Amino acid sequence: MFSIDQIKEAHSKVKSGADFPAYIQEIKALGVTFYETYVSDGHTTYWGINDYQTSTYPKYEPLTVASQTHQESFQMQLKEHQQGKTDYMTFVEMCAQTGIEKWAVCIDKMTCTYFDCTGNAILVEQIPG
Numbered sequence: 232m233f234s235i236d237q238i239k240e241a242h243s244k245v246k247s248g249a250d251f252p253a254y255i256q257e258i259k260a261l262g263v264t265f266y267e268t269y270v271s272d273g274h275t276t277y278w279g280i281n282d283y284q285t286s287t288y289p290k291y292e293p294l295t296v297a298s299q300t301h302q303e304s305f306q307m308q309l310k311e312h313q314q315g316k317t318d319y320m321t322f323v324e325m326c327a328q329t330g331i332e333k334w335a336v337c338i339d340k341m342t343c344t345y346f347d348c349t350g351n352a353i354l355v356e357q358i359p360g
Contacts, residue, residue, distance in 0.1 A: 232283045233261040248322065249315035252359045259338045267335045270296055270326045294323065300330035300347040306354060309345075 241257040244250060258266075258277075266277040273290030308329070312322045326334075332348045341358040 232279055233263055233277070235285055235287055237261050238263070238277060245319070247315035247318060248313035251313070255336065255338065255358050264338050265336065267333055269333045270294060270323055270331055273323065291320070294327040296327045296332050296348055297330040298348055300353055302353055305329035305331055305345070
């Protein structure tokens, strides 16, 4: 099974949202099938086959996630991030400000779903393969 160190190595190559598809392919090759990342502190839980699960520690000081979702602003800023215009921490801070609690990536379906604080799916995107 995969380790957090292997995932960190793959993630270290991500400089902006433009690098995300290559990262997904790399962790897929490691055996990751699904993961959730929480905006509040950056911790992520990864799943693999046979219910294998491992989690990271928080990556940064806690952020307050807005209780009200600002979907239009989120989508606009997400697009900029995906074009490589912002770094990861800028993206995470934007998510907190626009009410995004977490994102979940389903590697089998190649989707990334963004959720608000009440568990509503705000946006489901196909990940370019």
